Amino acid sequence: MIQATGLTKVYGAKAAVDRIEFEVRPGVVTGFLGPNGAGKSTTMRMILGLDRPTAGRVTVGGRRYRDLPAPLREVGALLDAKAVHGGRTAYHHLRGLAAANGIARRRVEEVLDLVGLTEVADQRAGGFSLGMAQRLGIAAALLGDPGVLLFDEPVNGLDPEGIRWIRRLMRSLAAEGRTVFVSSHLMAEMALTAEQLLVIGRGRILADTTMTGFIAANASTHVKVRSPDLITLAPLLTARGWRTAPADRGSLLVYGVSPAQIGDLAHAARLRLHELAVIQPSLEDAFMRLTADSVEYHARSRDVA
Numbered sequence: 157m158i159q160a161t162g163l164t165k166v167y168g169a170k171a172a173v174d175r176i177e178f179e180v181r182p183g184v185v186t187g188f189l190g191p192n193g194a195g196k197s198t199t200m201r202m203i204l205g206l207d208r209p210t211a212g213r214v215t216v217g218g219r220r221y222r223d224l225p226a227p228l229r230e231v232g233a234l235l236d237a238k239a240v241h242g243g244r245t246a247y248h249h250l251r252g253l254a255a256a257n258g259i260a261r262r263r264v265e266e267v268l269d270l271v272g273l274t275e276v277a278d279q280r281a282g283g284f285s286l287g288m289a290q291r292l293g294i295a296a297a298l299l300g301d302p303g304v305l306l307f308d309e310p311v312n313g314l315d316p317e318g319i320r321w322i323r324r325l326m327r328s329l330a331a332e333g334r335t336v337f338v339s340s341h342l343m344a345e346m347a348l349t350a351e352q353l354l355v356i357g358r359g360r361i362l363a364d365t366t367m368t369g370f371i372a373a374n375a376s377t378h379v380k381v382r383s384p385d386l387i388t389l390a391p392l393l394t395a396r397g398w399r400t401a402p403a404d405r406g407s408l409l410v411y412g413v414s415p416a417q418i419g420d421l422a423h424a425a426r427l428r429l430h431e432l433a434v435i436q437p438s439l440e441d442a443f444m445r446l447t448a449d450s451v452e453y454h455a456r457s458r459d460v461a
């Protein structure tokens with residue numbers, strides 16, 4: 157369990173993290189989302205004792221990181237996969253960490269095997285691809301068999317097989333009763349991995365809820381209508397007070413209405429429908445709507461292709 161109370165970090169005149177309160181519980185994967193500059197890394201760094209809070213506190217299993225007697229056995233973290241001494245082999249990197257933390261040599265072999273690096277254990281980590289470096293970082297996080305795991309952008313640079321592997325790993329670590337806290341900008345991936353969500357914007361908590369609750373609360377289902385008679389159909393839809401938005405060619409999105417209502421309307425007007433589909437909102441839809449006011453650096457729409 158990770159607990160923050162009144163957690164604050166001020167840089168100069170700016171509060172990067174502003175009196176936040178949260179609990180990250182064991183047994184589920186909790187996603188940590190926020191636009192660029194929202195305060196995610198600062199929060200993770202404070203959890204790991206790498207930054208000192210300006211005010212408030214954050215604890216792991218009831219204790220601040222710096223008060224943990226054997227930190228690696230309590231918390232494992234992947235923050236920056238490339239922050240490895242490049243001249244060392246993967247094995248020696250892990251062996252050094254294990255020795256410094258009183259962890260048996262046998263465990264080094266176990267974690268190498270777990271992340272699929274056994275065959276390259278004797279190669280220098282400096283020559284590793286980003287994907288291999290991510291795996292090595294994960295091996296280091298798992299070394300002390302900790303109950304709490306933090307992953308900052310863990311799927312960066314991974315191929316689809318690697319992404320799927322991480323997703324399964326995180327879910328199985330949570331299913332074993334561990335606390336798994338993961339940040340990512342990849343919404344579709346997060347939607348598949350996390351059950352619980354913590355959303356931050358401009359240093360404040362914007363949402364602390366389940367994945368399904370978050371999407372339901374911040375985005376609505378809508379219906380996609382494709383019709384060769386759209387020119388006639390569209391005004392009939394808006395005349396009913398239904399909000400519409402253009403979709404791809406020859407189709408419209410209609411909000412707050414069922415497919416049956418649209419089908420009946422089209423039938424009564426003797427208009428043809430070629431497609432009528434319920435579109436479930438995505439995590440990205442919900443996230444964009446919730447954080448629209450919290451984004452630090454907006455691209456002006458005409459700057460975007």
Ligand SMILES: Nc1ncnc2c1ncn2[C@@H]1O[C@H](COP(=O)(O)OP(=O)(O)OP(=O)(O)O)[C@@H](O)[C@H]1O
Nearest residue numbers: 167171172173190191192193194195196197198199
């Ligand atoms: N060492 C520092 N000195 C001054 N300002 C900082 C420092 N570290 C972070 N900040 C500022 O604090 C805010 C939060 O930054 P942080 O890196 O925690 O955001 P983030 O949510 O991790 O962003 P990203 O998604 O871009 O990684 C930003 O405005 C950032 O510029």
